[in-house]
Amino acid sequence: MASGSKNDIVNRLLHARLDDEPGGDEELPQNMLPPTNYLARQVELMCNLPDEESVQPNEPVPSSSAIENLQPTNNIGGRLHNWQATKTTVKERLSFLFNNEILCDVHFIVGKEANQQVIPAHKFVLSVGSAVFDAMFNGVLATKSDEIELPDVEPAAFYHLLKFLYSDEVRIGPETVMTTLYTAKKYAVAALEEHCVDFLKSNLGTDNAFLLLTQARLFDEPQLAALCLEMIDKNTTDALNAEGFTDIDQDTLNAVLERDTLRIxxxxxxxxxxxxxxxxxxxxxxxxxxxxxxxxxxxxxxxxxxxxxxxxxxxxxxxxxxxxxxxxxxxxxxxxxxxxxxxxxxxxxxxxxxTGKELTVNRFPQTESRWGYSGTSDRIRFTVDQRIFVVGFGLYGSYFGPSEYEVHLQVIHLATKKVCGSNTTTFCCDGTDDTFRAMFKEPVEILPHTSYIASAKLKVSSTFINNS
Incomplete structure (x- = not known):
């Protein structure tokens, strides 16, 4: 190790001249100049060496590579020194540049007035991910400005768009999905648009079907619109009673009312x-x-x-x-x-x-005997081989004479125990062994190859048994 104190070593390095330079004081050719970063690096390393007298005889001196890994990330001029070495993949390096001033060559002024934010970005990354950005920065009419105003875009949505372009990471939630979808469509980022639509599909329900239908029509998303309409068709009553129904626009209202598939x-x-x-x-x-x-x-x-x-x-x-x-x-x-x-x-x-042909399904060929109701439900488990709609049950009444009865009807999904349809109604019988109609308020959809339970609970004394 060189003799002298640490400060002496540093001073000698800073003021040293190359004794064997060709031509004495002549300036070196450009391709022979010692790299300044390399010289500065040596100075840094020497500055971090311990004083000679503090090194213990049996204590190993750190290698130069080990010292490099211990260096702080901040370097001269406020830039991060050698940040690339800590990022092992292209994705990590690009992700590090997200919302970062390092190598930034464009700034976006996003939002309006109090909500306005300045977001740094990199033209190359944006151009690779979006044809719109590519035309903006590299097209015939490319902008020359390093600051671009986007008053019609929400800052949070623009952050989500850039995060996706830099890292493929999707960050969307119920509050930002629609603004992110708008931004993705605006800049033709189809993959992010698809993620937004998938998020909406997975969160589609009767409580937001009309709201999402309005947005799907606004953003020209026919697949999402079709799913919303299917949800409204299947659950028309719940969808119409949802709070968001009264907020839809007139065109959406017209489109729904003109449908022939509403179940209400x-x-x-x-x-x-x-x-x-x-x-x-x-x-x-x-x-x-x-x-x-x-x-x-x-x-x-x-x-x-x-x-x-x-x-x-x-x-x-x-x-x-x-x-x-x-x-x-x-x-x-x-x-x-x-x-x-x-x-x-x-x-x-x-x-x-x-509409469609109404069919009556008989389980048994004939009627025989009778039984008494004890206030419990009578149930039949059934499956079908194609999609149908159950509109009601045929029930037997008392054999003593004409009477009116109250009945609670249910169709239950066997696996989940979910009640698919129910109604409490009345029917009148005339004392014969005919069946009498007890109807649901709306038809109940039955899916093929799925087990269901048909349940009826009557308030009567005794009836003909249903063997037909």
């Missing part, structure tokens, strides 16, 4: 549409009056199929709402009571779930 009675559709029209009047700052409600509904009002209601449902609801004029009310009452039916100006085609 028309009277309930009318009640939901009435709620939407009240909310729309408030949004437009209009008085909530029948005239204004019909005006804001537009063609959606004509999509309500009043002829599908019973006369009682029509009399108790639409006829008293004030949305129909006198002529329409008279025409609809005539439709319910006379033949041939007059033209009322509203569709009378049943919704899809109420």
């Amino acid at each position: 009675r028309e009277a309930k559709i009318f009640a939901a549409v009435l709620r939407w029209s009240e909310a729309e009047c408030i949004r437009r700052q209009l008085p909530v009056t029948p005239t204004n409600q019909r005006m804001v509904l537009g063609r959606a009002f004509n999509a309500i199929r009043f002829p599908l209601m019973s006369v009682e449902e029509f009399a108790m609801g639409p006829a008293q709402s004030g949305l129909l004029d006198d002529r329409e009310i008279v025409q609809l009452f005539l439709y319910f009571t006379v033949n041939p039916k007059p033209n009322v100006g509203f569709l009378d085609t049943p919704r899809c779930c109420m």
Whole structure:
């Protein structure tokens, strides 16, 4: 080891000259100059060597490579020294550059006013991940500015986009998924867009089906829109009762009401549409009056199929709402009571779930004997080989004579014990061994090759046994 104190060694290195330089004081050719970083590195290493007198005889002096690994990351000028050595893969090195000023060559001013943020980025990384960024930085009309304003993008969504471009890492949640989807579509990052759509699909439910349908239509996501509509078809009542239903736009309302696949009675559709029209009047700052409600509904009002209601449902609801004029009310009452039916100006085609051939399935060929009900449920387990809808059960009544009974119907998914459909209703029997219809409010979907339980609980004394 060189003699002298540590400071003496450093000073000698800093002021040393090359004694064997060709030409004495002549300047070295450029390709022969000693690398300044290398010289500075030697100075650094010497600065970190212990004083000669402090080195114990049996204590090994750290190797130069070991000393290098112990160096602090900060170097002269505020830049990180040799950060690349700690990143073993391209992904790690690019991820390190995310939201980092190192090598940054562009800044984005994202958001508006108080929410505005300045985000550093690297043109090369962005150009590799997005055709839009590639055109922005390298196209014929490429920008020359190093600062780009994005007032229409949420800062959090832009962070998620950059995080994905730098590291393939997906960071989305319920609060940011829609803004991230918008940003991904804006910059043509299809892979992130797909992740957003998959997230929405996995979180789709009756409580947000209408909200997501509106967004899917806005962002032109037909696959997501189709899933939302399927969810609404299967669970129309719950979807219409969800809080988000009254917030949808008019085009989405029209698209839903024009469907033939809604599984709900028309009277309930009318009640939901009435709620939407009240909310729309408030949004437009209009008085909530029948005239204004019909005006804001537009063609959606004509999509309500009043002829599908019973006369009682029509009399108790639409006829008293004030949305129909006198002529329409008279025409609809005539439709319910006379033949041939007059033209009322509203569709009378049943919704899809109420169409198709109704079939009755008999389990046994004949009826024999009888049994007494004790207040417990009678159940039959069944499976089908194709998708069907159960609209009700055929039940036997008392053999003593005409009577009216209350019955609680259920269809239960065997594996999960989930109640797929239920209703408490009444039916009348006439004392014969015929079956009597007890119906669900809405058809219950039955999937193929899946076990279900048909359950009926009657409040009666005794009945014919169902062997047919």
